[in-house]
Amino acid sequence: MNEPSGYYESNTTLAQYLEFHFGESWHGEANFAKELADAALGALDGRATCRALDIGCAVGRTSLELARQFDHVDGVDYSETFIGKCREVVREGVARYARPEEGELVSCQERSLAALGLTEAARRVAFHQGDACNLGADYRDYDLVLAGNLIDRLYNPCLFLEQIHERINALGLLVIASPYTWLEEYTPRQDWLGGFLKDGEPFTTLDGLKAALSPRFRLLAEPRSLPFVIRETRNKFQHSFSELTIWEKLPD
Numbered sequence: 001m002n003e004p005s006g007y008y009e010s011n012t013t014l015a016q017y018l019e020f021h022f023g024e025s026w027h028g029e030a031n032f033a034k035e036l037a038d039a040a041l042g043a044l045d046g047r048a049t050c051r052a053l054d055i056g057c058a059v060g061r062t063s064l065e066l067a068r069q070f071d072h073v074d075g076v077d078y079s080e081t082f083i084g085k086c087r088e089v090v091r092e093g094v095a096r097y098a099r100p101e102e103g104e105l106v107s108c109q110e111r112s113l114a115a116l117g118l119t120e121a122a123r124r125v126a127f128h129q130g131d132a133c134n135l136g137a138d139y140r141d142y143d144l145v146l147a148g149n150l151i152d153r154l155y156n157p158c159l160f161l162e163q164i165h166e167r168i169n170a171l172g173l174l175v176i177a178s179p180y181t182w183l184e185e186y187t188p189r190q191d192w193l194g195g196f197l198k199d200g201e202p203f204t205t206l207d208g209l210k211a212a213l214s215p216r217f218r219l220l221a222e223p224r225s226l227p228f229v230i231r232e233t234r235n236k237f238q239h240s241f242s243e244l245t246i247w248e249k250l251p252d
Contacts, residue, residue: 056150
């Protein structure tokens with residue numbers, strides 16, 4: 001297994017992601033964690049809303065937004081630091097963090113769930129530390145599975161895609177969003193889904209997703225791009241785009 005470098009366990013990264021999920025909107029872009037949940041909810045089109053899984057939930061905003069409509073949401077992330085913070089936010093009803101500003105300077109930030117209209121939804125969410133490629137048997141019978149900015153950070157994304165159908169009800173949805181930023185630090189080169197030449201022709205991650213999922217899923221609509229901005233400091237931002245694809249599980 002290709003272990004991450006510890007990036008997602010650092011306090012600096014935690015603060016950046018809390019700002020990303022709960023903080024201000026930057027450079028005219030909407031809150032990505034909420035937009036992702038809204039896109040998933042908008043695709044349900046009358047489907048059941050009993051159980052949802054937010055795999056790679058980071059610090060939890062998307063899980064909480066899904067729980068506006070779902071009876072129960074499981075938020076799962078590999079990072080113990082992230083999951084510990086998710087539980088704290090739900091327990092205390094507020095996200096508190098020291099936002100990096102410049103060098104060693106930080107500003108104290110506080111965002112309440114009540115102000116975001118998420119107090120009631122928080123009662124329907126459970127957060128768990130877990131490995132997306134090796135989930136326990138209890139993670140099953142979902143009407144929706146959402147993987148936001150996850151697949152290009154898995155050590156074996158093909159394994160994840162090959163197994164995920166086992167956890168989704170027939171005609172349930174699999175929602176994937178990713179900027180497809182493949183790095184060998186996280187995923188061995190031979191396990192990338194796309195972003196390389198195959199038989200002399202460009203083979204994209206979307207091509208890889210179709211190859212992996214087509215036996216058990218159908219693509220519901222054309223992919224679309226969701227922008228997002230991660231604020232690192234007062235003067236440094238990551239402005240990226242995540243490709244959103246929505247898949248329906250075929251009947252058994």
